[in-house]
Amino acid sequence: MKFTVDRAVLLKALAHVQSVVERRNTIPILANVLLEAREGGLRLTATDMEIAVVEDVPGVTVGRTGRTTAPAATLFELVRKLPDSAKLELDHPGGDAQMTLRAGRFDAKLAVLPVEDFPSMTEGKL
Numbered sequence: 001m002k003f004t005v006d007r008a009v010l011l012k013a014l015a016h017v018q019s020v021v022e023r024r025n026t027i028p029i030l031a032n033v034l035l036e037a038r039e040g041g042l043r044l045t046a047t048d049m050e051i052a053v054v055e056d057v058p059g060v061t062v063g064r065t066g067r068t069t070a071p072a073a074t075l076f077e078l079v080r081k082l083p084d085s086a087k088l089e090l091d092h093p094g095g096d097a098q099m100t101l102r103a104g105r106f107d108a109k110l111a112v113l114p115v116e117d118f119p120s121m122t123e124g125k126l
Helices: 007-020 072-080
Strands: 002-006 032-038 039-048 052-057 059-064 066-071 087-091 100-103 106-111
Touching: 002 007, 002 032, 007 039, 007 052, 007 072, 007 087, 032 059, 032 072, 032 087, 039 072, 066 072, 072 100
Parallel strands: none
Antiparallel strands: 002 059, 002 087, 032 039, 032 066, 039 052, 087 100, 100 106
16 A cells, blocks of 8 residues: 655544544554555544544545555654645555655654454444
């Protein structure tokens, strides 16, 4: 998975989905956000097993489709602290336990959890 997006666009979407992220960390995957880069763009999903928030992010250039999870609070804070005009590139080659976030000279690696651990949801039900 690889995509490029404006900081402001991603920050707005992350702020929305992270509002339901599990804070107690009794189940580690619930502290993560599911990122799905696909032909139509980027979709972010977060849940606390009672409420799920799904956000389609506009203005994303997808270089490689794929799915991964990332710690929602950490990703949000990193994106929040970058300059307003930053263009972000997120890259997860697949099979790796890390995702890379780049913006100009900034480069960070985030630990990811397997997508298979993220709760599957259907319309109206978790």
